[in-house]
Amino acid sequence: MAVKCGNNTIMLERPVHIINAACIVGQKEKEGPLGQYFDRFEEDDFNMDTWEQAEARFVEETYRKLLSETSGINEAGVDCIFGGDLLNQCMASAIGVKKSGRPYLGLFGACSTMTESMLVGSLTVDGGGAKNVVCITSSHFCSAEKQFRFPLELGSQRVPSSQWTVTGSGAVLLSSEGEGPRITCVTPGVICDYNVTDTNNMGAGMAPAAASTIMTHLADTGRSPDYYDMVVTGDLGSIGHALCKDILKLHDVNVTDGLYKDCGMLIFKPEQETCSGGSGCGCCASVFSAYLYRLLKEKKINKLLLVATGALMSPVSAKQGEPILGVAHAVAIEN
Amino acid sequence: MWPTLWLLRIEVFYFMDILMDYICAFVTGGVLCVIAQILIDKTKLTPARILVLYVVSGVVLTAVGLYEHVVKFGGTGATVPLTGFGYSLCKGVFKAVDEYGFRGIFTGGLENVATGIVMAIVFALIASFVTKPKSKSR
Amino acid sequence: MESDNLTKLDDKKYEWMQKKRNQKSSLLKNCVMAFLFGGGFCVIAQGYKHFITSGIGVKFLGELDEAAVSAHVALFMVFLGALLTALNVYDDIGKHAGAGSVVPITGFANSVVSPAMEFRSEGHILGVGAQMFVVAGPVIVYGTFASVIVGLIYYLVSRG
Numbered sequence: 001m002a003v004k005c006g007n008n009t010i011m012l013e014r015p016v017h018i019i020n021a022a023c024i025v026g027q028k029e030k031e032g033p034l035g036q037y038f039d040r041f042e043e044d045d046f047n048m049d050t051w052e053q054a055e056a057r058f059v060e061e062t063y064r065k066l067l068s069e070t071s072g073i074n075e076a077g078v079d080c081i082f083g084g085d086l087l088n089q090c091m092a093s094a095i096g097v098k099k100s101g102r103p104y105l106g107l108f109g110a111c112s113t114m115t116e117s118m119l120v121g122s123l124t125v126d127g128g129g130a131k132n133v134v135c136i137t138s139s140h141f142c143s144a145e146k147q148f149r150f151p152l153e154l155g156s157q158r159v160p161s162s163q164w165t166v167t168g169s170g171a172v173l174l175s176s177e178g179e180g181p182r183i184t185c186v187t188p189g190v191i192c193d194y195n196v197t198d199t200n201n202m203g204a205g206m207a208p209a210a211a212s213t214i215m216t217h218l219a220d221t222g223r224s225p226d227y228y229d230m231v232v233t234g235d236l237g238s239i240g241h242a243l244c245k246d247i248l249k250l251h252d253v254n255v256t257d258g259l260y261k262d263c264g265m266l267i268f269k270p271e272q273e274t275c276s277g278g279s280g281c282g283c284c285a286s287v288f289s290a291y292l293y294r295l296l297k298e299k300k301i302n303k304l305l306l307v308a309t310g311a312l313m314s315p316v317s318a319k320q321g322e323p324i325l326g327v328a329h330a331v332a333i334e335n
Numbered sequence: 336m337w338p339t340l341w342l343l344r345i346e347v348f349y350f351m352d353i354l355m356d357y358i359c360a361f362v363t364g365g366v367l368c369v370i371a372q373i374l375i376d377k378t379k380l381t382p383a384r385i386l387v388l389y390v391v392s393g394v395v396l397t398a399v400g401l402y403e404h405v406v407k408f409g410g411t412g413a414t415v416p417l418t419g420f421g422y423s424l425c426k427g428v429f430k431a432v433d434e435y436g437f438r439g440i441f442t443g444g445l446e447n448v449a450t451g452i453v454m455a456i457v458f459a460l461i462a463s464f465v466t467k468p469k470s471k472s473r
Numbered sequence: 474m475e476s477d478n479l480t481k482l483d484d485k486k487y488e489w490m491q492k493k494r495n496q497k498s499s500l501l502k503n504c505v506m507a508f509l510f511g512g513g514f515c516v517i518a519q520g521y522k523h524f525i526t527s528g529i530g531v532k533f534l535g536e537l538d539e540a541a542v543s544a545h546v547a548l549f550m551v552f553l554g555a556l557l558t559a560l561n562v563y564d565d566i567g568k569h570a571g572a573g574s575v576v577p578i579t580g581f582a583n584s585v586v587s588p589a590m591e592f593r594s595e596g597h598i599l600g601v602g603a604q605m606f607v608v609a610g611p612v613i614v615y616g617t618f619a620s621v622i623v624g625l626i627y628y629l630v631s632r633g
Contacts, residue, residue, distance in 0.1 A: 007478075044470035050594040142470055151591035152468040153558050154608065155567020155574045155583050156382060157375075157503075160496040190477050194487040198379075204491050212477045219478070242494050250481050276496075353523065360519040361512035364577065368511025369504045372572035376500050382575050383611060386584075389576065390616035398623040411518035414543050415550055416511065416576045417612065423543065424616050428624035432631065440628055444620030447540075451547040452613065455582050456605065458555035459589035463601045468590050469561040 002126045006220025009187045016122040018296075018333065019178040021289035022066035024058055026141070026167030029278075029286065032268045037290040040065065044142060044167055052091060055140035058169040058282075059083070059096025063136055066171045073173070078102045079130035082117035085138045085281050086110065086165075087147060092138050096169075102134075111206075111235045112189070112310030113137045114170065114285040115329040121174045122183040122331070131176050138169035139280030148199075148315060161201040163237045164274035166267060170285025172293070181296040181304075185221065187330040189213035191312065195323045199313065202324065203240025203264075203276055206309040209326030210236060211247035213307055217330045218253065225255045229301035232292060234284035234308030234328070235264040237276030263287035263308075284308040302335040356410055363409025367416040386417055393421020423447045503571050510566065510573030514550070518577075521549045547578060554579030558586040584608040 005011045023038065030041035042061075046054040067075060081100065083093040084107040097104050109116035117135035124130045142152060144165040150156050174183070192209040210233045218225065225231060236244055241262040248255055263284045264277035288306060295301045312325040371385050380388070396402040402422050406413040413419055427447025431439030445452075524530045525537065525545055537545065554577075557563040563583045567574040574580050588607045592600035606613065 052594070142468070146591055150608065151587040152471060153561060153564050153583070153587035153590055155563045155570070155580065157568060157571045160498050192477050192479070194482070195484045196491070208477070208479055208482060208487065212479050215478055239494055239496060243490060246490055246494070247479060247482055251479065356523070357516055357519050360515040364515025365508035365512030368507040368573040368576045371576045372504050372507035373500070375572055376498065376503055382572075383608065386575065387611050387615045390612050391619045394616060394619040394623055398627070411522055411546055412512070412515040414546065415515045415518045415578050417578065417581065420578060420581070420612070421616055421619070423547070424620035425623055428620045429627055432624050432628050437628060440621055440624035443624060444617055448547070450544045451551045451578060451581070454548050454551040455555060455585040458552065458559070458582070459586040459605055460601065462555065462559040462586050463589040463593045463597070466559045466561070466590055467593070468587070
């Protein structure tokens with residue numbers, strides 16, 4: 001059984017392996033620097049009538065891809081699915097997994113949902129309540145623009161601090177048996193409010209949360225940043241990444257650029273006009289599933305701290321002038 | 336010889352007049368857009384708020400008699416930006432009040448801008464049937 | 474009470490840090506683009522005005538008074554903006570033009586047509602019909618209201 005360690009961190013005692021990972025991304029993501037790692041990409045509309053259906057299809061196909069590529073497991077072998085997305089009431093995940101016939105628990109942590117689902121999933125496996133669980137999240141540029149910003153055809157200018165929602169879905173299969181990197185400990189994050197109200201600057205809204213969770217994790221476990229081969233945040237983008245480093249430095253935690261990366265910066269090239277970088281539940285999910293997981297598998301890195309970050313806001317809260325609340329959950333993955 | 340040159344001079348003047356109309360329209364329209372751009376970039380005003388600001392200031396500036404001068408100088412450069420929308424609203428309401436009295440307060444403004452709004456509604460409805468928004472992945 | 478472990482960070486300090494890291498788009502470049510595109514739209518309008526008040530245009534529409542001319546120009550510009558939106562072009566212009574594509578009345582047309590296209594997926598009544606003025610609504614609401622106030626004052630003054 002898992003044991004609490006320090007303030008917020010939970011150490012897992014039984015092995016929880018990430019036995020496989022899969023993702024499907026959109027065209028623009030395929031054209032990015034990680035293009036070679038994305039083995040399947042689709043048109044943004046995925047042959048569906050609406051963007052929401054397209055996003056759901058990304059989820060459905062990713063789930064199928066994950067199961068078909070994992071030997072020794074069939075549909076019935078999945079004990080539970082943890083998933084979420086950015087649409088109202090997690091619509092895409094629900095539609096996407098409805099055909100699976102497996103229990104589904106919807107989670108919402110905005111863009112932090114990937115590590116949130118891995119965190120909850122690994123605790124469930126560790127507690128013995130499940131043997132195999134699937135953690136799946138998605139986001140879609142068009143459906144996110146429609147819900148959070150403006151209609152696609154509206155001629156509006158993006159500001160440099162804004163981010164580009166990743167179109168894609170990523171999923172991992174956690175199991176108590178089998179091969180693969182292990183989730184060893186997890187740190188759920190507290191909500192950080194530093195009165196950021198600019199919805200075009202999500203990175204700044206989430207950076208304190210990322211720094212807070214990283215610091216809590218390090219303090220609770222007594223580790224230094226160098227313990228890890230890589231510390232990766234979810235979708236802070238270039239501005240949020242710089243701010244997160246500033247905040248860590250302010251509290252005497254020094255991380256180098258080589259050690260500390262951000263999925264939002266990894267997934268797009270500057271020439272792709274994504275301003276500050278990628279964002280969305282699909283950002284961390286696809287970068288982890290396609291790229292970081294492979295690095296772990298190939299033993300190019302052995303210890304990874306994955307910290308997906310989320311901006312807990314809605315169109316209503318933004319219009320009412322509520323600040324953007326940041327949250328970040330950390331998952332330590334080791335070979 | 337002389338009459339021909341005289342005619343040519345009229346032609347040139349006429350041409351210069353038209354060219355000046357275009358230049359004035361270009362400069363006036365451009366300046367109105369630059370002011371909005373500075374407001375967007377330098378203040379926390381969102382584009383939607385700036386549009387409201389533009390229309391309302393168009394109405395007010397016309398009411399106090401200032402915008403008429405801008406229109407005289409800029410032509411379409413003053414009527415095409417949204418301040419011109421406010422100009423039409425205000426001119427309409429003045430005219431209707433002169434003609435119909437009290438009732439005109441309520442009919443004049445929208446009546447004068449109805450062509451544009453109705454065109455937008457009709458076109459939007461047709462567009463929603465025949466076209467789809469395009470993905471921006473490229 | 475501190476809600477998190479960032480003991481050395483507070484709202485004020487963080488605001489300062491954000492200012493230091495903020496990336497500003499080039500104001501000069503934005504202004505030049507806004508000027509060129511905004512002016513460009515007005516020149517197109519001037520061209521149409523020229524067309525309907527001279528030569529062939531008069532044959533079609535007849536002699537028009539000043540109010541009719543400006544109504545025709547507005548009609549044409551709204552049509553142009555709506556057409557460019559329906560052809561999926563206007564947002565590409567907007568990306569570069571900034572305010573230059575927002576302020577001209579073509580931008581008004583764009584802000585009516587683009588939600589109509591976008592919310593087609595929610596049906597024609599609650600999608601297209603209800604959402605059409607989600608962006609342009611405030612302009613009409615406050616413009617109309619301002620015109621009524623001005624009209625009321627004008628009415629009272631001209632009476633008194």
